[in-house]
Amino acid sequence: MKKIINDPSTVVVESLRGMAVAHADLIRVVEEPALVVRADAPVAGKVAIVSGGGSGHEPLHGGFVGRGMLDAACPGAVFTSPTPDQVQAAIEQVDGAAGVLLVVKNYTGDVLNFETAAELAAADEIEVRTVVIDDDVAVKDSLYTAGRRGVGGTVLLEKIAGAAAERGSDLDTVERVASKVIAGVRSMGMALAAPTVPHVGEPSFDLDDGEMEVGIGIHGEPGRARMPLEGADAIVERLVEAVVTDLPYQSGDRVLLFTNSMGGTPLIELYLAHGIAERLLADRGIVVQRRLVGPFITSLEMQGMSLTLLKLDDELLELWDAPVHTPALRWGG
């Protein structure tokens, strides 16, 4: 196993310590239980947004904690759901008496543990709502999921709901906006080579030199098909076609296009793929109004990419453009 680590059992906490010193202006880190919290939390009178999930998808979620996005993230062990007490602690740390929205990716363990935490918080008289994102069109049920998996759309959801909360919207509004994102976002990914989970020590799956996995999950779980490796034009066409026909996105629709690296795919390839996706969407009459390109929801060092489309309207566009100050996304005044 080729990794820059000391011990598989301390990877997450050691990584959080590095993050804490790197971004002390934006976040603080709690070690027991593991949390990444916005530096100035709780913000009185602001709806708080909490997300989390297994580690190994960095910068998701801890890299999105800060002004205009998440109030707290709960990092589980690598590819393992956070515990209910972690989520409960996060809720307590960020509750500003305006309610808390939990953003949960649709994996069985995550859904269950966030639900338990929400019940515990409700017993403490904190108003908690939950949205579950399930944007991956690749498969209906999967290894860790009843229903579709939550993938790249999560990044867009956290940015947009975070912006709504930041500008003072109430819990009903933030929840409505989050639900609108979920209704209009779809994703699919593919991989060329597997990641290695530190405490496992072996690649999560084997792909031959000439093979790729289309529709793969962010834990390296199987997708739609294993097939011979194709050129970038054909790969991107497969992803665009699957995503566009699912909602469907139609000619004249305005969208945000998010081209994501699974971790090990470098920017030179990612921009190349992004350019192809733009062209294929233009061919279909779909209007790309905003873009995000980079490694934002990864699977350790897995080589591969995903495409996410979000249908935009004026409200979502304005919230996307609003200032954000987090370790991984930063723009605006």
Add this chain to the structure above:
Amino acid sequence: MKKIINDPSTVVVESLRGMAVAHADLIRVVEEPALVVRADAPVAGKVAIVSGGGSGHEPLHGGFVGRGMLDAACPGAVFTSPTPDQVQAAIEQVDGAAGVLLVVKNYTGDVLNFETAAELAAADEIEVRTVVIDDDVAVKDSLYTAGRRGVGGTVLLEKIAGAAAERGSDLDTVERVASKVIAGVRSMGMALAAPTVPHVGEPSFDLDDGEMEVGIGIHGEPGRARMPLEGADAIVERLVEAVVTDLPYQSGDRVLLFTNSMGGTPLIELYLAHGIAERLLADRGIVVQRRLVGPFITSLEMQGMSLTLLKLDDELLELWDAPVHTPALRWGG
């Protein structure tokens, strides 16, 4: 070869096309010869800053074009110097009649081709100065270099010189600030696994499962030593010790610490390494005042990392903090 590409011969231009649509608010792309140019260039009365080098190190240099950093970047073929006519074209596109500073990484081909371009520009009566960065402490001469190689310090140099130019400093001042960065910046890197150059199709070198290369260059060229893979504490200590003792950086010095991924090393490992580096510097009494953590100067999908230290004073600190708006670095108003 596992890559998301169509054809090795069109990787760079196809990638630039994707970049152009992704960041049309910040940059424009010229295809013949290949250039990435600041969207509003030339800026009249501003010193222009031009850099470039082989592709495959993204986001360096094209991702650093924009307000507060570079005016233009010249992307060569993968791991291949840009041509003199590329550099000359860049100079002509961005010259705002206040002079042009060329930022050149110390590789024989780069130095030669930028020098030829500078002579051509001088014949056109454009005032051109050149700074050559050679911050890699790993080896004295190397495969592509007489003297030390230019590596991670380049990112810091481009940010700081770019800020000086943006606030209206004259060419003498921008050159002086650039020279101060070069005098105070040192780097070293290591790798766990090799990159594959698209037109070569095979990994640039072989490392056994239990091996690492310490002091590696950003083209995968050999470093100081090939040795058994160690834990993160030992790896980071090797890099810190080599960098700190070179300048040397001493107790009480104020520094910027840049922890860089070579491309294939994911953020979870990078933050872990960064935390160790912070601790080791604190042990030596060196005061880390600013940080940069991420994949900013890469070697395609090479797994590995580098550490860069820059000695700070008030002038450099203020220039580092100044606003920057580029595809890969963005902060401030």
